[in-house]
Amino acid sequence: xxxxxxIARYFSRPVPEGYLxxxxxxxxxxxxxxxxxxxxxxxxxxGRHFLPEVDPLTLGHKSLAVNLSDLAAMGATPxxxxxxxxxxxxxxxxxxxxxxxxxxxxNEFDCPLIGGDTTGTDHGxxxxxxxxxxxxxxxxLLRSAAQSGDDIWVTGSLGAAHIALKLLQGALPHxxxxxxxxxxxxxxxxxxxxxxxxLPGLAHAALDISDGFLxxxxxxxxxxxxxxxxxxxxxxxxxxxxxxSEETVQEAVLSGGDVYQLCFTAPPKHRDAIETLAQQFHTxxxxxxxxxxxxxxxxETLDGRRVTCANMGYQHx
Amino acid sequence: xxxxxxIARYFSRPVPEGYLxxxxxxxxxxxxxxxxxxxxxxxxxxGRHFLPEVDPLTLGHKSLAVNLSDLAAMGATPxxxxxxxxxxxxxxxxxxxxxxxxxxxxNEFDCPLIGGDTTGTDHGxxxxxxxxxxxxxxxxLLRSAAQSGDDIWVTGSLGAAHIALKLLQGALPHxxxxxxxxxxxxxxxxxxxxxxxxLPGLAHAALDISDGFLxxxxxxxxxxxxxxxxxxxxxxxxxxxxxxSEETVQEAVLSGGDVYQLCFTAPPKHRDAIETLAQQFHTxxxxxxxxxxxxxxxxETLDGRRVTCANMGYQHx
Numbered sequence: 290x291x292x293x294x295x296i297a298r299y300f301s302r303p304v305p306e307g308y309l310x311x312x313x314x315x316x317x318x319x320x321x322x323x324x325x326x327x328x329x330x331x332x333x334x335x336g337r338h339f340l341p342e343v344d345p346l347t348l349g350h351k352s353l354a355v356n357l358s359d360l361a362a363m364g365a366t367p368x369x370x371x372x373x374x375x376x377x378x379x380x381x382x383x384x385x386x387x388x389x390x391x392x393x394x395x396n397e398f399d400c401p402l403i404g405g406d407t408t409g410t411d412h413g414x415x416x417x418x419x420x421x422x423x424x425x426x427x428x429x430l431l432r433s434a435a436q437s438g439d440d441i442w443v444t445g446s447l448g449a450a451h452i453a454l455k456l457l458q459g460a461l462p463h464x465x466x467x468x469x470x471x472x473x474x475x476x477x478x479x480x481x482x483x484x485x486x487x488l489p490g491l492a493h494a495a496l497d498i499s500d501g502f503l504x505x506x507x508x509x510x511x512x513x514x515x516x517x518x519x520x521x522x523x524x525x526x527x528x529x530x531x532x533x534s535e536e537t538v539q540e541a542v543l544s545g546g547d548v549y550q551l552c553f554t555a556p557p558k559h560r561d562a563i564e565t566l567a568q569q570f571h572t573x574x575x576x577x578x579x580x581x582x583x584x585x586x587x588x589e590t591l592d593g594r595r596v597t598c599a600n601m602g603y604q605h606x
Numbered sequence: 607x608x609x610x611x612x613i614a615r616y617f618s619r620p621v622p623e624g625y626l627x628x629x630x631x632x633x634x635x636x637x638x639x640x641x642x643x644x645x646x647x648x649x650x651x652x653g654r655h656f657l658p659e660v661d662p663l664t665l666g667h668k669s670l671a672v673n674l675s676d677l678a679a680m681g682a683t684p685x686x687x688x689x690x691x692x693x694x695x696x697x698x699x700x701x702x703x704x705x706x707x708x709x710x711x712x713n714e715f716d717c718p719l720i721g722g723d724t725t726g727t728d729h730g731x732x733x734x735x736x737x738x739x740x741x742x743x744x745x746x747l748l749r750s751a752a753q754s755g756d757d758i759w760v761t762g763s764l765g766a767a768h769i770a771l772k773l774l775q776g777a778l779p780h781x782x783x784x785x786x787x788x789x790x791x792x793x794x795x796x797x798x799x800x801x802x803x804x805l806p807g808l809a810h811a812a813l814d815i816s817d818g819f820l821x822x823x824x825x826x827x828x829x830x831x832x833x834x835x836x837x838x839x840x841x842x843x844x845x846x847x848x849x850x851s852e853e854t855v856q857e858a859v860l861s862g863g864d865v866y867q868l869c870f871t872a873p874p875k876h877r878d879a880i881e882t883l884a885q886q887f888h889t890x891x892x893x894x895x896x897x898x899x900x901x902x903x904x905x906e907t908l909d910g911r912r913v914t915c916a917n918m919g920y921q922h923x
Contacts, residue, residue, distance in 0.1 A: 312829070313749050314679035314813050318643040320743050326635040326643055328721060330736055332690040336728045362631035373649040373734045404645060411653045412729030417690045419647055419736040426637050432630050496631050512629070 290379050292407050299388040300372065304401045308369065316404035318368055324423035326368075329359035335413030340457060345383045347476040348416070349390025354478045355499065356420040357398055358549040361485035362497040364430040365422030367400035373417040375410040398482045428489035430553065435494035435513035439554035439580040442492075442563065444481045444572055447502055448538060449474035449527035451545025461537070470529035478549035484570035485551060491562055495553035501544040506552055507586055519578035519588045521596045539596060543588065554580050607696050609724050615698075616705040617689070621718045625686065633721035635685055641740035643685075646676035652730030657774060662700045664793040665733075666707025671795045672816065673737040674715055675866040678802035679814040681747040682739030684717035690734040692727040715799050745806035747870065752811035752830035756871035756897040759809075759880065761798045761889055764819055765855060766791035766844035768862025778854070787846035795866035801887035802868060808879055812870035818861040823869055824903055836895035836905045838913045856913060860905065871897050 290298070296311055304310035307319030333352055335341055353370060360367055372391070376384075395402050400420065453471035455461040480497065488495065494513055498505045502524070510517050524542050531538065555563060560576070567574040581587075588596040607615070613628055621627035624636030650669055652658055670687060677684055689708070693701075712719050717737065770788035772778040797814065805812065811830055815822045819841070827834050841859050848855065872880060877893070884891040905913040 309746070309748075314676040315644045315646040315682065315739070315746075317680075317741075317746055318645065320640070320642050322639070323637070325637050326738070327632045328635065328686075328688055328736075328738065329632040330688040330690045330721065330734070331723050332692055332725055332732065332734060334692050334725055334727045334729070334732070337692075337725060359631040363634075365632065369645075371645055371647040371736060373647045375649055375651050375654075375732065404647065406648050406734075408649055408651055408654060410651045410729075412651070412727075412732075415649065415651070415692065415727075415729075415732045415734075417647070417649060417723075417732075417734035419645075419688060421643070421645065422632070424634075429626070429632075429634055431626075 295379060295384065295407055299384045300402065300405060302392060302402070304403050308401060308403050310403045311405065316371060318403070318421060321423050323425070325426040327360060327363050327365040327422040327424055327429065328419065329356055330417065330419040331356050331359065333416040335415070341413070343476065345386035346390040349387040350394050350477050352416045352418050353391050353394045353400070354480055354549060356418045357400065357482050358478070358480035358497040358499065360420055360422040361480045361482045362430065362495050362551060363422070363424065364428065364485055364489040364492070364495065365424045366486045367398050367482060368421045368423050369401045369403045370395065370418055370420045372402060372405040374405065374407045375415040376407070377410055377413065424489060430488060430492055430495035432494055432496050432509050433512040435509050435515055435554040435580045436556070437515055437580055437582040438556065439493055440557055440560065440576050441506070441517060441519065441578040441580060442553050442555060443525055443550060443575050443577050444484065445550035446525040446527040446573065447548060448530045448541035448545050450478070450547040451541040452530045452533070454547065467529065471527070474527065475547055478547070480549045481551060481570065481572045484566060484572040487566050488553060491559045492553045492555040495551055498548040498550050498552050499546055501546045502552065503543045503586065509552070509554065510586055516581035516584040517578060517586045518581050520591060521588050522591045523575060523577045525573065525575040612696060612701065612724055616701045617719065617722060619709060621720050625718060625720050627720045628722065633688060635720070635738060638740050640742070642743040644677060644680050644682040644739040644741055644746065645736065646673055647734065647736040648673050648676065650733040652732070658730070660793065662703035663707040666704040667711050667794050669733045669735050670708050670711045670717070671797055671866060673735045674717065674799050675795070675797035675814040675816065677737055677739040678797045678799045679747065679812050679868060680739070680741065681745065681802055681806040681809070681812065682741045683803045684715050684799060685738040685740050686718045686720045687712065687735055687737045689719060689722040691722065691724045692732040693724070694727055694730065741806060747805060747809055747812035749811055749813050749826050750829040752826050752832055752871040752897045753873070754832055754897055754899040755873065756810055757874055757877065757893050758823070758834060758836065758895040758897060759870050759872060760842055760867060760892050760894050761801065762867035763842040763844040763890065764865060765847045765858035765862050767795070767864040768858040769847045769850070771864065784846065788844070791844065792864055795864070797866050798868060798887065798889045801883060801889040804883050805870060808876045809870045809872040812868055815865035815867050815869055816863055818863045819869065820860045820903065826869070826871065827903055833898035833901040834895060834903045835898050837908060838905050839908045840892060840894045842890065842892040
């Protein structure tokens with residue numbers, strides 16, 4: 290199968306009115322008067338970001354999810370995406386599943402696939418997705434916008450993806466039941482896009498937790514030139530991992546990556562509004578601490594024990 | 607060197623007023639009232655799109671050039687770009703040269719690098735660039751817009767990149783002088799962006815010649831449901847390759863890829879305007895044939911010999 294047949298068969302579903310989809314040199318997005326364009330790109334490399342034997346349906350989902358998560362972290366509404374795909378061979382079963390997983394999530398969040406590039410490769414699979422979104426100018430949630438006194442919030446739960454990865458890598462003892470419960474969090478993350486798009490006006494700073502909670506919160510306090518005080522007991526530990534050893538749980542929750550949930554800061558006066566919004570969009574939110582004027586990043590238990598973590602998160606090299 | 611240091615050192619040059627560059631979850635583009643957003647993405651894979659020993663300065667240039675070429679093919683003006691880069695190792699000399707080549711071209715065409723993603727890989731180098739541009743809504747040059755009676759135009763010259771590739775692959779006899787003359791066309795293509803951005807209103811259909819002139823013109827006539835009559839003698843054969851055998855020249859000109867010049871169609875009444883525009887933007891243009899109501903794609907010499915070509919262009923798998 291040639292490149293054009295492959296695109297025609299797997300990546301040419303209709304695009305909404307106002308878009309130009311695959312088939313020309315570029316794709317076109319509709320005019321959005323008064324909205325600013327938001328952009329993010331993420332590459333997934335076989336052996337680094339996914340295991341070769343991963344289910345292509347979940348891989349298609351995740352390729353887009355990690356990018357939607359970046360849009361959510363800005364408080365942006367998705368507009369569309371493009372996909373570059375390098376494949377060592379044309380495996381129709383794989384392509385059918387991969388594209389299905391990708392399109393399902395794209396449909397769920399009105400983020401049409403409008404273009405891309407496919408190529409062969411002598412190496413492993415490479416997937417690069419670029420997403421576009423829109424915000425009212427001046428309202429994007431920046432890492433640098435946290436203010437002293439802000440609450441720190443986290444959506445969803447922490448730690449499950451990290452435990453699933455450890456199990457798949459054999460770094461934790463074999464446990465089918467635990468793997469079954471945690472694996473969807475690793476392979477099919479669901480970023481809180483709808484909730485996040487309503488945060489501008491309520492929240493100050495936000496980012497998505499991809500490299501680990503501590504490292505990512507560290508980005509906020511560095512960019513905002515402030516400190517943070519986190520209550521470990523208030524962190525949303527995923528129920529599936531609560532029975533593991535304290536040390537394992539702490540590492541998973543504080544430094545486990547691949548979460549694709551949000552950490553955001555907001556002034557205390559918006560607590561009720563945020564709780565209401567979370568209910569409306571079926572998004573779990575936890576208030577886990579507060580932004581301080583300085584003093585770095587402190588994590589304590591409710592009874593005053595300081596929690597430390599050797600591994601500060603994921604480094605990409 | 608970690609990911610953040612790498613980005614800080616090589617990919618964090620200032621962005622223009624109104625943009626948000628690298629450092630947050632997404633990049634922001636300025637609001638452009640009344641303009642529609644145009645998008646394209648292209649991946650370059652080591653071993654497929656470039657040889658491992660290629661000069662990183664020219665590779666940085668080419669990574670962006672092939673994408674700018676897609677914007678030019680829509681008649682769009684560049685707005686910015688993002689870069690995803692997977693590297694098997696952090697080679698500071700390579701990164702310094704690659705980023706310099708990339709930024710030089712980005713500066714030349716006011717296409718700021720505003721974000722990206724860097725990751726390690728266990729495979730070869732992978733480069734994925736996504737470019738954004740803007741057009742007045744409804745004026746983008748589509749492949750499907752050619753009309754019977756249109757002139758067919760080509761910018762720049764044809765064939766040199768193909769000959770350079772053959773020489774580098776050892777498929778043509780060693781010839782240092784010929785390689786020196788043709789190699790820049792392969793490794794440092796310069797798409798006619800400024801000229802192309804003025805074509806809406808004058809031209810009907812356009813695309814960039816990346817897969818070979820015949821195959822690419824074939825895309826236009828298929829999408830526009832028309833035919834084409836091309837005079838081989840009017841095709842702009844690159845001066846550097848004119849002394850090669852007739853067969854070699856024909857293959858290079860008709861089916862050689864990696865050209866990144868435009869093929870566009872326009873009504874004869876705009877001939878003078880197009881010539882004037884070409885002079886203004888120092889762009890070579892050649893009028894090479896005309897669009898017909900049907901009858902497929904016919905290439906003839908001035909004395910009426912039909913020219914055929916076995917190899918119809920590049921297939922990506």
